[in-house]
Amino acid sequence: MAYIEPAPIKDKENPLESMMERFNIAAEKLGLSDEVYNVLKNPAKQVIVSLPITMDNGKIQVFEGIRVIHSNILGPAKGGIRFAPDVHIDEVRALAAWMTWKCAVVDIPYGGGKGGVRCNPREMSKGEIERLMRAYTLAMIDVFGPDKDIPAPDMGTGPKEMAWLMDEYSKAHGMTVNSVVTGKPLVLGGSLGRTEATGRGVMVSALAAMQKLKINPFQATCAVQGFGNVGSWAARLLEERGLKIVAISDISGAYHNKHGINIVEAIEYRESNNGTLEGFEGAELMDDPMDLLLLDVDVLVPAAVEDVITSHNVDKIKAKLIVEGANGPTSAKADAVINEKGIMAVPDILANAGGVTVSYFEWVQNRLGYKWTADRVNRRSDRIMKDAFDHVYSASKKYDVPMRIAAYIVAIEKVAMTYTYRGGY
Secondary structure (H helix, E strand, O other), X not given: OOOOOOOOOOOXXXXXXHHHHHHHHHXXXXXXXXXXXXXXXXXXXXXXXXXXXXXXXXXXXXXXEEEEEXXXXXXXXXXXXXXXXXXXXXXXXXXXHHHHHHHHHOOOOOEEEEEEEEOOHHHOOHHHHHHHHHHHHHHOOOOOEOOOEEEEEOOOOOHHHHHHHHHHHHHHHOOOOHHHOXXXXXXXXXXXXXXXXHHHHHHHHHHHHHHHHOOOHHHOEXXXXXXXXXXXXXXXXXXXXXXEEEEEEEOOEEEEOOOOOOHHHHHHHHHOOOOOOOOOOOOEEOOOHHHHHHOOOOEEEEOOOOOOEOXXXXXXXXXXXXXXXXXXXXXXXXXXXXXXXXXXEEOHHHHOOHHHHHHHHHHHHHHHOOOOOHHHHHHHXXXXXXXXXXXXXHHHHHHOOOHHHHHHHHXXXXXXXXXXXXXXX
């Protein structure tokens, strides 16, 4: 399955407000000055462009393109480009800020960026999407750059769109510049290990948390909601390390087997069954897919969509540990109950940062002109994820806050300190 660089999905009401709520709590704990607070909460650059595209029927249609650079304090901006009909400026601003914190929490020298085009790629031909991506690239030619702003795939885009972006940017500069974008096909400078990167980061985060909670992986049970790229890789890698995966789910429903599901068999079945688990015989179909979240397991990995753990079901959750593979799976109202129940929740800003980590490795390899082996990519990614978890866990204890707020504290403190050392404005 195609790799997509992860970033938290918008809140159903206002993504900017959702991000700022947690930002404000962390800023208060850190005692940020008004100067630093105002610099960090506001995006550094916002660009909105009109993109006239000739459609297959010969008519001209004008699309709106957006690119937001939230911060370049730590380094060049980094973040995906999404093609979706509901793209709007508040969403892109929130996602750009989240990328700043995500890069900072795993100690990657990037700021946060995000881009989007308001369109419906499912109703467009391959040629129309290519023309749109090339037009977007030309419109952002002074924004993008290996040392300024490095885009990547997101919702509605993938490796082929990144290849078109790289080609258009390279033609404008008269030379091949593969380091301008990540998430490319392997033959164009993509990195080995990128497909499993996010799921692998979830695995590393889960094992680190289990160590703190003194949960033995070889005696632990786990349920994984979502069996796409992130969920299936997380399940596979956790199973390899001793956990018994007793439940998985996808769009066709949730499947439960108290004796454990053979994840390799489940993946092979999905690949041979048009990408779905429908009809899978290695487990029983549950009456209500959402009941997977309520199973009596040690580890719960929500790796499907946002807002699945809410005030309506959080009281019934029995897991000792939640590791967020998806973006925004836990609502703000559910956070308080999770904390009261003593459940450790490794937040998405940390748990699924393995994707952007390997995106960084892709950029590094492009700059070096040398490709790393998959073993080297995985080894270095694992170390970065483990170190990031340890830093967040230490902050959680130091400030007596949940892991989610601790992750923001670690990230904001790093950016704020760098801003101060650079001298501000």
